[in-house]
Amino acid sequence: MGAPVTDPRHAEMEDLAKRITGLCLSPEFTNLRRELEQLYRNSGSNRSARQAFQDALYTLMVQEEIDRYKAKLLE
Amino acid sequence: MRVINDLAELEQAGLRHVVAALGNFDGVHLGHRELIKAAVTRAEQSGGLSAVVTFVPHPMKVLAPEKFPKLLTTLPQRLRHFEALGVDVAILLPFTLELAMLSPAEFVRRILREKLDTVHVYVGFNYSFGSGAKGGPDELVGLGEEMGFGVSVIEPRRVDDVIVSSTLIRGALERGDIDEAEKFLGYWPSVPGMVVQGDRRGRTIGYPTANVEPPEDLLIPARGVYAAWVSVSKDSLYPAMVNIGAKPTFKAWSEDVIEAHIFDFDRDIYGQTVEVFFRRHLRDERKFANVGDLLRQLKNDQITSYNILKNDNIPEFKHNKQIL
Numbered sequence: 208m209g210a211p212v213t214d215p216r217h218a219e220m221e222d223l224a225k226r227i228t229g230l231c232l233s234p235e236f237t238n239l240r241r242e243l244e245q246l247y248r249n250s251g252s253n254r255s256a257r258q259a260f261q262d263a264l265y266t267l268m269v270q271e272e273i274d275r276y277k278a279k280l281l282e
Numbered sequence: 283m284r285v286i287n288d289l290a291e292l293e294q295a296g297l298r299h300v301v302a303a304l305g306n307f308d309g310v311h312l313g314h315r316e317l318i319k320a321a322v323t324r325a326e327q328s329g330g331l332s333a334v335v336t337f338v339p340h341p342m343k344v345l346a347p348e349k350f351p352k353l354l355t356t357l358p359q360r361l362r363h364f365e366a367l368g369v370d371v372a373i374l375l376p377f378t379l380e381l382a383m384l385s386p387a388e389f390v391r392r393i394l395r396e397k398l399d400t401v402h403v404y405v406g407f408n409y410s411f412g413s414g415a416k417g418g419p420d421e422l423v424g425l426g427e428e429m430g431f432g433v434s435v436i437e438p439r440r441v442d443d444v445i446v447s448s449t450l451i452r453g454a455l456e457r458g459d460i461d462e463a464e465k466f467l468g469y470w471p472s473v474p475g476m477v478v479q480g481d482r483r484g485r486t487i488g489y490p491t492a493n494v495e496p497p498e499d500l501l502i503p504a505r506g507v508y509a510a511w512v513s514v515s516k517d518s519l520y521p522a523m524v525n526i527g528a529k530p531t532f533k534a535w536s537e538d539v540i541e542a543h544i545f546d547f548d549r550d551i552y553g554q555t556v557e558v559f560f561r562r563h564l565r566d567e568r569k570f571a572n573v574g575d576l577l578r579q580l581k582n583d584q585i586t587s588y589n590i591l592k593n594d595n596i597p598e599f600k601h602n603k604q605i606l
Contacts (some may be wrong), residue, residue: 239574243581250585262488262577269487270573 230267239263283365286373292397297371299330301402302394305409306340309354310363312468313406313439313446320436321404322368330401331370335393336360337377343499344377352501354451354467356474363469373398386417390425402432409435441465458504458563470511473502473540474557480541487573489580491525491541492551494558502526502538503560505567509587511559511596512542514551519596520544523580523587524558527567545584562590 230236240263247255286292303321307314318334325332338357343350355363357374364372375381375393384392389412394400403426411417417425419435426433438445446466454462455471463471473496480493492512496502505526511519522544528537542558564586570576 235574239578242578246578246581246585250588263574266487266573266577273573 226268226271227264230264230271233267236263236267239266283361283369284371285361286371288374288376289397292373292375295371297331297333298399299328300333300371300398300400301325301328301330301404302333302335302373302398302400303369303404304335304411305406306336307334307360307364308340309448309451309467310360310367311354311446311448311451311466312441313436315363315367315468316439317404317406317436318364318367318369320434321402324402324404325370326368328401332368333371333373333398334364334369335373335375335398337381338374339377341377341382344379345382350499351449351452353499354448354455354471354501356497356500359472359474383413386412386421387425388412389417390422390429394431395429400431402434404434404436406436407438452501455501455503458506458508460503460508460560460562463503470559470561471503472557472559473500474555475540476555477551477553479552480539487577487580489543490548491543492556494540494542494556496538496540502540504563505538507564507567507583508560509562509564509590510542511561511591511594512544513557513559514544514547514549514554519559520547521587521591521596522547522558523564523583524560525567543580545588561594 240259243262244255244259247258252258284295286295301321301324303318305314305317307318310318318332321334322332324330340350340353361372381389394403403422405419405422407419409419409422411422419433423433423435440446442465444450451463451466451471454460454466460471473494475494475496477492478495480491503526505528508524508526510522510524512522512524513519522542524543525541526538527541528539540558542556564583570579
């Protein structure tokens with residue numbers, strides 16, 4: 208048995224990992240990633256898959272922030 | 283090119299053997315350019331000085347401000363065009379009510395004869411001058427004969443059988459038809475302005491924008507997204523895509539804001555004056571349901587912009603670079 212974890216960063220990182228997992232498994236992410244990858248490939252990018260993954264994930268994270276902000280305003 | 287800003291300075295300058303091009307020259311379009319070039323050529327051939335004589339501000343702004351149209355060019359832009367056309371002196375006459383009251387004959391005598399040693403004058407076919415704009419080209423020809431200078435009236439310039447005019451160009455820009463505006467101007471339409479702090483919306487999804495505040499009197503092209511070049515310092519052009527849209531405002535009228543996303547550019551240019559050279563209208567302004575849809579559209583706009591701009595043969599533009 209290990210020592211109990213008390214560092215609050217652990218909880219933050221776990222929460223972030225959960226959010227990213229949720230986003231990456233969403234159909235919205237899959238669609239956006241695919242479309243961007245196609246677009247990047249057609250425009251001659253040699254790192255289309257990686258760039259598309261990163262841009263799709265980042266975009267959905269931004270969207271999540273916006274949704275959270277809007278929900279807060281409605282509270 | 284020398285710039286003279288008032289009558290006192292003009293008197294002191296003691297200009298001799300002047301070949302003058304008279305007009306407002308808003309836009310310095312193909313018709314204006316033909317007229318100014320004719321004056322420059324005549325001055326060169328006769329060993330005289332070529333001069334553009336124009337009023338500041340535009341007479342209509344003083345006489346009928348309610349009818350005053352938005353301008354196609356700022357004064358510094360017009361001066362830049364005059365200089366590029368080879369003009370020796372730009373004479374900017376302050377348009378006062380006193381000047382507006384001069385009869386056509388008085389205007390010619392006091393300005394063209396007494397203040398300037400005019401040997402020849404070039405005007406457009408629709409030129410008007412003197413109190414109530416009563417003087418026209420015919421009257422100027424007569425006054426020139428009386429007072430000892432020649433007058434050439436430049437016929438309308440036609441492109442595709444259409445007479446080139448500032449009104450026509452204004453209409454094209456108001457529709458976002460950059461190709462048509464360029465066809466009659468003879469150069470890419472542009473808007474200068476200072477880069478001001480925006481709301482930084484674009485920054486969040488990797489599309490930081492320079493928010494360009496245009497001069498109040500200048501005509502801005504129709505709202506929408508454009509492929510464009512942005513001049514940041516005098517000699518450098520950067521490829522960009524530009525959004526012209528409504529600015530959230532508390533005022534009763536809605537102001538337009540110009541947001542330029544300059545590709546591969548990360549310098550801080552707040553407070554600097556830049557100039558946006560419009561190349562093509564890509565699409566109308568629209569709202570997006572979510573950030574993903576916005577990103578898809580922006581990526582497509584970026585590719586389209588690159589494909590348009592790469593044909594412009596700008597030396598700084600690297601054709602073999604990654605677009606996205």
